[in-house]
Amino acid sequence: MTTRATCDEGYLPQLPPGAQTLVRQEQASGRLSRLLSAVTEDQQVSLADLVFVVVADLESDLGQTFAGLFMDPGEVRAELEAASEAGRRPVILDVVVKDDAKRLVDAMEPEVAEYVRLRPPFAFVLFVVDRFGEPSITMAAPVVRAPAPGAVH
Numbered sequence: 001m002t003t004r005a006t007c008d009e010g011y012l013p014q015l016p017p018g019a020q021t022l023v024r025q026e027q028a029s030g031r032l033s034r035l036l037s038a039v040t041e042d043q044q045v046s047l048a049d050l051v052f053v054v055v056a057d058l059e060s061d062l063g064q065t066f067a068g069l070f071m072d073p074g075e076v077r078a079e080l081e082a083a084s085e086a087g088r089r090p091v092i093l094d095v096v097v098k099d100d101a102k103r104l105v106d107a108m109e110p111e112v113a114e115y116v117r118l119r120p121p122f123a124f125v126l127f128v129v130d131r132f133g134e135p136s137i138t139m140a141a142p143v144v145r146a147p148a149p150g151a152v153h
Contacts, residue, residue, distance in 0.1 A: 011126070011140045018130030022055050025088050032093065036124070039095050048121045052101040056129035058083075058090040063129050070094040089131060101125075112137060 012020055026032040036053070039045055054070070056063035058079060067076050070092055083090035096104050105116045105125075115137060116125055123139040130136070 011138045015128060015136050015138055016130065016134065018132065018134065019055075019128035019136040022057060022089060022091055022128055022130060023126070026055055026091065026093055029088070035093060035095055039097060043097050045097050049098050050101040050105070050116070050119070051124035052096045052104060052116075053124055053126050054092060054094050054096070054129075055126070056092045057131040057133075058092055060129055060131055060133035062133045062135060063092060066094070066129070067092050 012023060015023065023032070032053075032055075036051075039051065045051055054066055056066045058064065058067055058076065071079070071094075079092070080090045105113050112127075119125060119139055120141075123141050126138050126140050128136045128138075
């Protein structure tokens with residue numbers, strides 16, 4: 001079973017261009033799919049659980065704030081070096097789930113918490129900070145692919 005966010009779900013075109021670029025970069029590298037698959041398996045996240053995905057440009061002030069929350073200095077240096085070598089934007093890509101995600105959302109602006117309350121049980125929240133430090137938030141539905149039950153003809 002794989003879980004991935006797709007552009008054809010309709011959420012990506014609604015993000016500002018800088019945020020779209022970061023999400024597409026992480027999709028193309030496969031990091032976003034690997035992260036969501038790992039969380040689904042390792043954290044035993046169900047579709048009813050709150051999954052809050054952070055994609056933030058490390059060179060923005062808000063990205064640095066998230067890096068301070070989720071990464072140690074060695075991880076930040078490694079990401080900056082890897083991004084430079086690969087010719088991509090350096091980002092923090094992390095996910096917060098279940099009760100930790102609820103606490104994070106509650107600590108943010110009231111508008112964010114209100115928006116997240118609208119989340120259908122099958123969607124995850126995608127929070128993107130572009131290179132200029134502009135935050136964007138949207139929701140995305142994962143696409144789950146598994147073999148169909150029954151015999152293969």
